Amino acid sequence: MPAQQLAQTRPGARGAVLISGCVPPEEFGGAWPAGLPAQVHTQADDDLGDADVAQELVATVQSSELFLYPGDRHLFADDSLPGFDAEAAALLEQRVFEFLDRAG
Template identity: 60%
Template sequence: MAEVVLFHHALGLTPGVLAFADDLRAAGHVVHTPDLFAGKTFDDLADGIEHAEEVGFDVLLDRGREAVADLTHAVVHAGMSLGVLPAQMLAQTMDGARGAVLLHGCIPPEEFETPWPQGLRVQVHTMTADDLGDVDVARGLAATVPSAEVFEYPGDAHLFTDRGTADHDPAAAALVLERVLAFLAALDETA
């Protein structure tokens, strides 16, 4: 069993994000779903991104730090799109992280003050033609981080794992879930 902190995308803590967390819980994992938007949700991605910009990315990162402040043991940091920002920052900078799962994009590791930790496993899942999915950044991460796995899915949808969005791709989302569960199981085997 792994303990996972799953940060939501720019639409907020939607039923689709919670459903993905519930899928992980159903496999026996403990999953925390912090709300970086303090209850606000959006139907339009542009509106959610605008809200994130108004709040400020530094504030969102601080909220991410606060969300894990009481967790005293190793966790897997996971994020969907905008949620990749705190998830990746915490995985890179917080001692004891067990791994990272980055859905719908990733950040160049050099954006954070510390390099990617030696041996810290990471999975990135994105669609190949998604303009927001950072596929080139993901490929760069895989080229420089030996413990990185990058999975590209055909298509151009962004939030394809959120079953409440028009972007939802059931087949790709099922494959993401299968791969994430295998990743978490492998972390348990090496613990």
């Protein structure tokens, strides 16, 4: 959640990449900053229920993208954990690099 908190509360943020979780913007004091792009990555059946929260966030943030990967693991991109999904992690990495290129 630190990435989301910084993106929402630190002036000058150019974008937010939220991996394996997010919370409603109200958790950090208000609405999502106008014009701040976001990219959210989670597994469709995340065992902590983050897919639902991610869908709600993306529905309210104009310049946002949601990527749902097949599976039910929360930290699917962490190669030190048993739930690591190498294929999903590689695709996530590619998408994040593309997002960063656009954010300049």
